[in-house]
Amino acid sequence: MPDTVRLSLAEIRDLSTEVFVANGMSQSNAEIVAGVVTSAEADGTHSHGLFRVPGYVSSMQNGRVDGKAVPEVTDAAPALVAVDTKNGFSPPAVVAGRSLAIEKARSQGIAAMGLRNNGNLNALWWDVEQFGEAGLIAIAMSTTRSLVAPWGGDKALFGTDPIAFACPRAGKPPMGFDFATSAAARGEIMVAAREGHAIPEGWALDRDGNPTTDAKAALEGVQLPLGAHKGNAIIIMVELLAAGLTGGNFCFEADDQALEFGAIDGGPSNAGEIIILMDPGGYHGSFLARIEALFDRIMAQDGTRIPGDRRYANRARATEEGVDCPAILYQQILAMKTG
Amino acid sequence: MPDTVRLSLAEIRDLSTEVFVANGMSQSNAEIVAGVVTSAEADGTHSHGLFRVPGYVSSMQNGRVDGKAVPEVTDAAPALVAVDTKNGFSPPAVVAGRSLAIEKARSQGIAAMGLRNNGNLNALWWDVEQFGEAGLIAIAMSTTRSLVAPWGGDKALFGTDPIAFACPRAGKPPMGFDFATSAAARGEIMVAAREGHAIPEGWALDRDGNPTTDAKAALEGVQLPLGAHKGNAIIIMVELLAAGLTGGNFCFEADDQALEFGAIDGGPSNAGEIIILMDPGGYHGSFLARIEALFDRIMAQDGTRIPGDRRYANRARATEEGVDCPAILYQQILAMKTG
Numbered sequence: 142m143p144d145t146v147r148l149s150l151a152e153i154r155d156l157s158t159e160v161f162v163a164n165g166m167s168q169s170n171a172e173i174v175a176g177v178v179t180s181a182e183a184d185g186t187h188s189h190g191l192f193r194v195p196g197y198v199s200s201m202q203n204g205r206v207d208g209k210a211v212p213e214v215t216d217a218a219p220a221l222v223a224v225d226t227k228n229g230f231s232p233p234a235v236v237a238g239r240s241l242a243i244e245k246a247r248s249q250g251i252a253a254m255g256l257r258n259n260g261n262l263n264a265l266w267w268d269v270e271q272f273g274e275a276g277l278i279a280i281a282m283s284t285t286r287s288l289v290a291p292w293g294g295d296k297a298l299f300g301t302d303p304i305a306f307a308c309p310r311a312g313k314p315p316m317g318f319d320f321a322t323s324a325a326a327r328g329e330i331m332v333a334a335r336e337g338h339a340i341p342e343g344w345a346l347d348r349d350g351n352p353t354t355d356a357k358a359a360l361e362g363v364q365l366p367l368g369a370h371k372g373n374a375i376i377i378m379v380e381l382l383a384a385g386l387t388g389g390n391f392c393f394e395a396d397d398q399a400l401e402f403g404a405i406d407g408g409p410s411n412a413g414e415i416i417i418l419m420d421p422g423g424y425h426g427s428f429l430a431r432i433e434a435l436f437d438r439i440m441a442q443d444g445t446r447i448p449g450d451r452r453y454a455n456r457a458r459a460t461e462e463g464v465d466c467p468a469i470l471y472q473q474i475l476a477m478k479t480g
Numbered sequence: 481m482p483d484t485v486r487l488s489l490a491e492i493r494d495l496s497t498e499v500f501v502a503n504g505m506s507q508s509n510a511e512i513v514a515g516v517v518t519s520a521e522a523d524g525t526h527s528h529g530l531f532r533v534p535g536y537v538s539s540m541q542n543g544r545v546d547g548k549a550v551p552e553v554t555d556a557a558p559a560l561v562a563v564d565t566k567n568g569f570s571p572p573a574v575v576a577g578r579s580l581a582i583e584k585a586r587s588q589g590i591a592a593m594g595l596r597n598n599g600n601l602n603a604l605w606w607d608v609e610q611f612g613e614a615g616l617i618a619i620a621m622s623t624t625r626s627l628v629a630p631w632g633g634d635k636a637l638f639g640t641d642p643i644a645f646a647c648p649r650a651g652k653p654p655m656g657f658d659f660a661t662s663a664a665a666r667g668e669i670m671v672a673a674r675e676g677h678a679i680p681e682g683w684a685l686d687r688d689g690n691p692t693t694d695a696k697a698a699l700e701g702v703q704l705p706l707g708a709h710k711g712n713a714i715i716i717m718v719e720l721l722a723a724g725l726t727g728g729n730f731c732f733e734a735d736d737q738a739l740e741f742g743a744i745d746g747g748p749s750n751a752g753e754i755i756i757l758m759d760p761g762g763y764h765g766s767f768l769a770r771i772e773a774l775f776d777r778i779m780a781q782d783g784t785r786i787p788g789d790r791r792y793a794n795r796a797r798a799t800e801e802g803v804d805c806p807a808i809l810y811q812q813i814l815a816m817k818t819g
Binding site for chain 2: 217218219220221248249250251252253278280290291292293294295296298306308316318320367368370371372373374377378380381382385386391393417419420421428431432434435438439442443444445446448
């Protein structure tokens with residue numbers, strides 16, 4: 142058997158949708174979540190692609206996440222939308238609140254959408270890109286589960302708590318980024334453990350609180366914040382905004398709750414997420430022209446690039462050529478088609 | 481002559497006010513800016529304290545900053561306040577827009593205040609703390625001048641572009657942080673150069689683009705972003721929000737403009753700043769109680785602390801005992817009393 146299987150984006154989408162529906166997701170939710178899986182594969186962020194499908198399935202099988210959840214959207218204030226994900230997957234909740242959030246950002250100048258009771262950690266780039274395409278600046282932050290020690294400590298308390306950012310551009314797809322505020326994303330360490338790679342120093346401590354470069358020891362131990370005290374402060378900010386403000390679980394609360402279900406899928410329980418939206422038109426009409434001058438200055442130096450450009454290069458290639466999936470993972474997912 | 485002079489906070493405030501007025505600042509602006517200098521000294525962030533006074537004076541003397549500027553406040557949208565600092569110092573502009581911004585955040589749930597044409601880079605903690613004390617969560621970002629190379633490059637383009645955050649607490653002062661999104665603040669390197677200390681690796685390149693630990697070589701070279709590509713992405717976000725959205729100068733524009741005045745004071749020219757304000761009451765009533773549970777969990781681990789706690793400890797000590805100022809700096813400032 143070859144090590145990898147080449148799949149087209151359409152095949153990834155159809156397979157994911159079929160597997161999700163066979164295992165208890167509603168058709169409409171499955172189409173949205175499969176779209177996220179497909180986008181992640183296309184963009185080269187495989188840790189949020191097919192790699193996540195078995196975990197999503199097991200989280201429905203063990204009853205921790207409700208694949209048929211119907212998100213509840215509340216008009217919470219003139220510039221606030223609150224969405225209760227109802228213990229379902231978060232992408233359908235983002236879609237449910239999207240049009241109201243866009244309308245508020247455009248009319249008020251700035252708005253926020255808070256999500257609570259998220260059953261999974263989504264690839265946040267997907268959450269913000271759609272607002273960037275609507276002409277808005279978007280910042281998203283999400284809690285996950287307890288995986289990261291506070292700076293100076295050695296026990297898991299915070300999540301890998303990602304921040305994503307998208308900014309519209311004239312005649313081009315949005316620029317932006319999506320990364321963990323821990324030194325590494327969980328998925329990066331999971332992929333290293335699966336493939337037998339070492340991880341850099343500074344990413345994690347082992348179960349005894351000692352620094353480690355062994356990915357498996359890191360998964361049994363605790364991750365570390367990005368950039369010492371600065372990353373630690375940013376992670377606390379994410380917890381306060383994504384969970385504190387929205388009513389979603391702090392990571393330590395999510396962890397306590399997930400343990401009741403065994404949590405073998407590794408996802409968060411009832412996590413929180415905040416998406417802040419700003420309308421550039423409200424401030425300064427020449428915004429789109431001015432930022433191109435900044436991007437030109439960045440690209441005028443050798444060795445630089447605009448955040449997100451590699452993602453779009455990956456996407457163009459994947460659309461043309463498809464994506465290589467590890468054969469073992471592909472067989473595992475195929476076997477889930479019968480539920 | 482002793483190396484340091486012990487000054488009370490009242491002496492720092494009175495001296496700064498007198499020197500500012502003697503050198504062209506209006507009395508009302510001088511009282512506000514002197515309050516910032518005093519707060520910075522009290523909190524132990526000396527790089528924004530008396531150390532800045534000579535630069536503020538020279539920036540008025542060379543005509544780059546207007547000490548008598550009267551900020552212009554515009555009600556830009558239901559959730560947006562725009563303030564034109566009119567090429568003055570930024571703290572009076574924050575004060576001018578404050579009550580409208582607070583009112584909007586409370587009524588809309590989220591609001592933003594954008595400042596443009598700032599003549600100096602303020603200690604952003606001062607900007608956000610007052611909103612935290614008003615019960616709001618505040619995030620501030622500001623551009624400075626071109627001091628930092630984009631990731632992969634070796635020429636100054638971005639600023640040290642700080643982010644500050646404040647979150648209200650029940651019965652306690654706000655928690656939060658204020659730091660450069662470059663590996664180090666400019667002031668940290670200036671202090672190291674003044675005192676003859678080496679700086680850590682990863683902070684800067686020298687004028688030839690080589691890594692350096694020599695503070696003076698770093699000041700002649702270029703600083704580096706925090707945490708490689710992640711910090712680089714965050715700096716770009718700060719430029720887009722603080723300057724792009726507000727109409728303030730990007731750092732490279734500020735730099736071009738400052739050079740016309742010689743810029744010996746090292747401050748930015750017509751920089752931008754954005755302050756995002758969120759009302760915790762709008763989302764979740766138990767916010768203040770829930771976040772204390774998170775802080776308790778952090779403090780339950782040995783070696784941890786809540787961001788901002790050292791600042792308050794410094795402030796309590798400074799209020800009681802005063803602050804030590806380098807004698808050379810004190811004499812330099814005293815000599816400016818006659819303008």
